[in-house]
Amino acid sequence: NESKGKLPKYPGLERWQLLEKMGDGAFSNVYRARDLDGKAGEVAIKVVRKFEMNSSQGDAHLHPNFKKGPKVVERANILKEVQIMRQLDHPNIVKLVDFAESRQYYYIILELAPGGELFHQIVRLTYFSEDLSRHVITQVAEALLYLHEEKGVVHRDIKPENLLFTPIPFIPTKNPKPRSAEDEDKVDEGEFIKGVGSGGIGQIKLADFGLSKVVWDTQTMTPCGTVGYTAPEIVKDERYSKSVDMWAMGCVLYTLLCGFPPFYDESIQVLTEKVARGQYTFLSPWWDDISKSAQDLVSHLLTVDPNKRYTIQEFLNHPWIKGTEEPTYAAL
Ligand code: ADP
Ligand code: MG
Numbered sequence: 001n002e003s004k005g006k007l008p009k010y011p012g013l014e015r016w017q018l019l020e021k022m023g024d025g026a027f028s029n030v031y032r033a034r035d036l037d038g039k040a041g042e043v044a045i046k047v048v049r050k051f052e053m054n055s056s057q058g059d060a061h062l063h064p065n066f067k068k069g070p071k072v073v074e075r076a077n078i079l080k081e082v083q084i085m086r087q088l089d090h091p092n093i094v095k096l097v098d099f100a101e102s103r104q105y106y107y108i109i110l111e112l113a114p115g116g117e118l119f120h121q122i123v124r125l126t127y128f129s130e131d132l133s134r135h136v137i138t139q140v141a142e143a144l145l146y147l148h149e150e151k152g153v154v155h156r157d158i159k160p161e162n163l164l165f166t167p168i169p170f171i172p173t174k175n176p177k178p179r180s181a182e183d184e185d186k187v188d189e190g191e192f193i194k195g196v197g198s199g200g201i202g203q204i205k206l207a208d209f210g211l212s213k214v215v216w217d218t219q220t221m222t223p224c225g226t227v228g229y230t231a232p233e234i235v236k237d238e239r240y241s242k243s244v245d246m247w248a249m250g251c252v253l254y255t256l257l258c259g260f261p262p263f264y265d266e267s268i269q270v271l272t273e274k275v276a277r278g279q280y281t282f283l284s285p286w287w288d289d290i291s292k293s294a295q296d297l298v299s300h301l302l303t304v305d306p307n308k309r310y311t312i313q314e315f316l317n318h319p320w321i322k323g324t325e326e327p328t329y330a331a332l
Contacts, residue, residue, distance in 0.1 A: 007031070012102035016045060016109070022116070027210065032112060043097050046108040048078050050101075078106045081209045084153055092143035094164065094207040113205045115165025118252075122160055127259035127286075130294055130320075136163075137253045138321060139204035144245055145312045152216035152224070154241045155206065158248035160255065162208040215241050243306040246315065250301025257294060258286045262302060278304035293320040 007018040016033040019042075023030040028048045035041060085096040085108075098109040115121075118136065122128070128136065140163060147153045217224050223235050254262040262280035265271040274280070280302060282295055297320045303309040315321060 010047060010102065010105060010107070012100050012105075013045070013107055016043070018045070032114075033109075040097055040109075042112045042114075044094075044110045044112045046110060048106045048108070050104055050106060078108075078210070081212065082106075082108060084212050084214065085209050087151060088147075088153075088209075090143060090146045092139045092204055092206055093146070094205045110207070111205070113164035113166040113207065115167055115202055117161050118163040118165065118204065119160035121165065122255060122259060125259075128256045130257065130291060133253065133256040133294075134321065134323065136204055136256060137249065140206065140249055140252065141312060141315055141321070143204075143206040144249065145316065147212075148216075148242045148245070148312055150218065152214055152218040154213055154215050155209065155245050156211040156213060156241070157208055158206075158245050158252060160252060162206065163252070164205045164207050165202045166205055167202060213241065240306045242311070243309045246301055246309055246312065247306075249315070250298055253294075253301065254280070254298050257290050257298070258283070260286075262298075276304075278302060291320070293318075297321065 007021070010018075015036055017036055018031045018033045020032045021029060022032050022044060028046045031045045031047065033043055033045045035043065082096065082099050085094075086099075089095065094113060095111040096108070097111060100107040100109070140158065144155070144158075147155060214224055216222075223230065251262055263271060263274050265274060282290070282298075287295065297310075297315070297318045300310040300318070301315070310318070
């Protein structure tokens with residue numbers, strides 16, 4: 001993080017005082033900032049340079065833990081990101097507060113999620129218990145249910161870096177149940193849960209609509225655009241694109257439960273092949289103690305055929321999600 005003195009001054013952002021840099025990607029710098037008028041409180045401001053938006057660098061969204069990889073999908077227009085966010089209002093989705101621009105930059109002013117990325121919490125805890133995983137993934141599913149069914153929007157970049165915590169989950173102590181010597185100095189989940197206070201273990205906020213797309217007109221229940229001249233693969237593609245988010249959610253759930261992603265290889269070619277074939281395993285010993293029910297749910301999400309892959313409704317009806325098979329964490 002940069003010190004206060006080194007934070008840049010952006011033209012057109014005079015209403016906001018930048019406090020700290022929270023994230024930087026290939027496309028954007030994100031700052032925590034304060035409203036000098038005092039009305040909006042603290043916010044996150046995503047600053048995007050106007051002329052680098054078609055750069056070939058970016059996030060690889062094939063792989064949830066792949067921070068700096070090659071870009072797989074062209075970055076959508078920033079104005080579309082804002083236009084889509086403007087229509088959204090859901091407790092598990094980061095809200096758009098305001099939008100501004102200068103000659104060189106776009107400024108997307110967002111509801112602040114002070115707890116940071118789920119990515120960091122997985123690294124910190126090594127892995128999440130089934131109860132904590134359920135708590136997290138259910139909130140992701142609530143966000144997707146709203147996007148898919150109510151707004152006809154697909155996110156297309158679901159991954160632990162784009163899932164943010166609010167408030168701050170904290171208090172690092174030793175992990176009482178290390179799975180390996182390496183895990184011994186990781187954070188204890190019980191302490192983690194207590195650290196976010198009595199209001200539960202924190203809320204998840206879905207962020208980063210930079211790759212999102214409106215695919216389905218919820219009024220007419222048809223694909224967007226003029227259907228009459230649209231090729232069948234496009235019509236199908238629009239329908240399948242929701243299932244893209246379901247696959248990604250399967251990757252997130254897998255990663256939460258065991259601490260590493262389902263698909264990984266140092267070589268992008270090999271990784272791409274593995275994903276294309278849906279080649280993953282519930283690796284022993286890490287998956288030995290994870291319930292068959294959780295594995296069943298993951299496998300219904302990581303299904304190569306999008307027609308057979310779980311929809312959001314099927315996901316929500318699964319016994320592991322409904323909690324009808326495991327005790328809940330009421331004791332915590
Ligand atoms: P990019 O398109 O560069 O991936 P994101 O919108 O994902 O941009 O923002 C980059 C990072 O900035 C996120 O991964 C997160 O760490 C941080 N960030 C983004 N929005 C917020 C927010 N509303 N509150 C807190 N941190 C945020
Ligand atoms: Mg992102």
